[in-house]
Amino acid sequence: MKHTIPIIILTALITVFVGCVGLHDTDVKTYQSPVKAKADQAQKAADLNSSAVNYIEQNNLNRAEQLLKEALTEDMTYAPAHNNLGLVYYRLHQYYTAAWEFEYAAKLMDNAAEPLNNLGMVYEAVGQYKKAHDYYKQAYQADSENVQVIANFARNHVRQGLRNDQLRDLLEEIVLRDDRNEWVAWAREQRAVIGK
The missing domain is CATH 1.25.40.10 (Tetratricopeptide repeat domain)
Structure with a gap:
């Protein structure tokens, strides 16, 4: 009976350890410096914004809105995406939301x-x-x-x-x-x- 408790504890530890090893993520991301990560996010935002502009020109405002929201998910401070999202809302006659986006863009763009x-x-x-x-x-x-x-x-x-x-x-x-x-x-x- 004395050895039963340590054996139970040892069995539990082995189970946890083996279970944790089995949960090892095979898709481990490599470390990226914060500066590089920020630059990558800004580039993704710029690329998405550029694609959205093409959709705005084609008057496909729903797709443009979707891309601009994705751009701002990548980089919330990417001012051109805020400005273009405001333009989408302006064209949809959603003036309050458009004004908010334009005001945010103006602050980020130093009153451009x-x-x-x-x-x-x-x-x-x-x-x-x-x-x-x-x-x-x-x-x-x-x-x-x-x-x-x-x-x-x-x-x-x-x-x-x-x-x-x-x-x-x-x-x-x-x-x-x-x-x-x-x-x-x-x-x-x-x-x-x-x-x-």
């Missing part, structure tokens, strides 16, 4: 023109022209050469009834630099309306 311009489009779409104006102004200050920003800022001036020198300058920039015929025609028409 594109997400600020996109925020302006969101607020303009819901009829908040003054708030849209503020974002367009910030986008214009960030990149005064961007013809899309110039055109949106000018359109917002017109919608608010702001007939001033800044609008004249913006319209002139559209006429001189924009390669979109409909915008050039619109700018010429607006110049004629406000006069010189």
Whole structure:
């Protein structure tokens, strides 16, 4: 009877040890430094974002949304994916969610023109022209050469009834630099309306 307890304990230990050896993972991942892992995640996010842009251009917004969410799973701080996900939501008329994504992208991109311009489009779409104006102004200050920003800022001036020198300058920039015929025609028409 004295040897029964140690034999039971010894049998249990052998069972646990053998069981643990049997559970050994044959798919062991090699160690990767945190810097390399972060770089790999950022590259995966960039690749997924790039694929998503193609789907946005094809107007396959559901697939684009899926890829962008995967990109952000890889790297939550990948700003272009936030900006493009906002664009998907904007096109789906999910303005609140679009605004959140654009705001996050603007913070990550240190107030770059594109997400600020996109925020302006969101607020303009819901009829908040003054708030849209503020974002367009910030986008214009960030990149005064961007013809899309110039055109949106000018359109917002017109919608608010702001007939001033800044609008004249913006319209002139559209006429001189924009390669979109409909915008050039619109700018010429607006110049004629406000006069010189």
